[in-house]
Amino acid sequence: MKKVLILSVILLATSITYGQDKTNMYADNVSTLDATIKTLYQVISGDKGEERNWDLFKFLFHPDAKLIPTGRNQEGKYSARYMTPSDYIKSSGKWLVENGFHEVEINRTTDTFEQITQVFSTYESYHNKTDEKPFMRGINSIQLLNDGTRWWVINIYWKQETAENPIPETYLPKD
Template sequence: MKHKLTLLFLLISIASIAQKSGYEEDAVSVESLTSAYYDCVSGPIGQTRDFDRLRNLFHSNAQLTYSYWSEEEQKNKLMHMDIEEYIEKLDYLDKKGFYEEELFSKVEMYGSIVQTISTYKFWMEDKSAEGRGFSSYNLFYDGNRYWILSMFWMMESKKYPIPDEFLD
């Protein structure tokens, strides 16, 4: 009887954890994962972003890396962060009204390994900024859901225009 109660408690706990997030559909496919990402960062002025939903997309050991061209140093630079550091940098989104929309994606898979390339456009609600960017996602499929293990991105620039093959 003790084992049955333990098993019952375990099953109830697992079901409770799964129901708490409410984000299970975000990770059922590569497309749902990237779509959820763009949805999490996009929205009008005054709309609080759902950073719990965003956290749910990323594996606990995920690494996020931004690459940019430094005119001053005349070289490419990197900025590394984890999901919490990234969220800190996104804190302004609800104050400015920011949107990202996917333009193109390419997915390659083998077993539990997924490589996704995604190009996007972004804009501010007040039209103070707009542009395009290129992201590379390394995903992991654990047999039940997809996780973002790394996100590596760069904004388009005069030095690095996005090739047409990534815009169709």
Template sequence: MNDRTDAVPAHWHADTQDAGRLVRAVYECISGPAGAARDWARFRYLQHPRALSLRTVVEADGSTRAAVFDVDSYIADVEAFFTGNDFHEVETDQRIERFGQIAHIWSKYEARPTPDSPTVLKRGANSIQLCHEQGRWWVFCTVWDNEREGLRFDLF
């Protein structure tokens, strides 16, 4: 695991010292205008080496399935979308529950073409599990679903 703080920018290390800040840092990594390079080095630094992501996929018939990714397969999956689309994920609410060295964060978000745009592309919720080891927080698992017909956005 990359736990060396002298080999990364100071703000990357600072991101890992607070669970709520860590989540906001992940949003910063994946946000940007169409075609802009995302900060995948920082994103990888925030993720546990064995981290997983799960996105709910809605099929044409309305059924759902889970698409599961490790860090590199997630990046490969979203790069084409980010190349062609303005996308800024903005956190609208956060709830943190912590017990010892683990934390669970519910993070509501809105995706917008720019951070301050009145246009909402989509809304949803991330369920993020963190672990604290080697003096820092790591994202261990991120599971998310987007608001849609029949799925209310009033989680908390």
């Protein structure tokens, strides 16, 4: 019984230390709104065959966060799918590595009220950094919380641009 108790204490201490190590290691990535958004785009981006830092990806998100893609379903109706960060990794992680994926923010509008912020982040997606034309564009609606210590991604709700629904000029870069 004593051995089990000692082992439990060691495992708990190790997990606490590991959590603190991640917090110390990733603190700069969530210290400002800009750093958080920049890290979000960087961590999912990479060349074909390049593994992503999923620990850092998960670190960006509040424990109750959701990733919510929206679009037309097979019946042609608009719908939303709700995923945790782990669900996103399971559903998209392999595809990102196998195909190469670089998501680049091209414009941002930000609204903040005290500790909550809503960002409309217009993006372009490329398979390779050297691609001249994106294969996809859209808007990420990102809700964030600053708890006084760091920024947390609360939700990302996004929609891809379509021929029928192009991105409004308001959310495109001004030349």
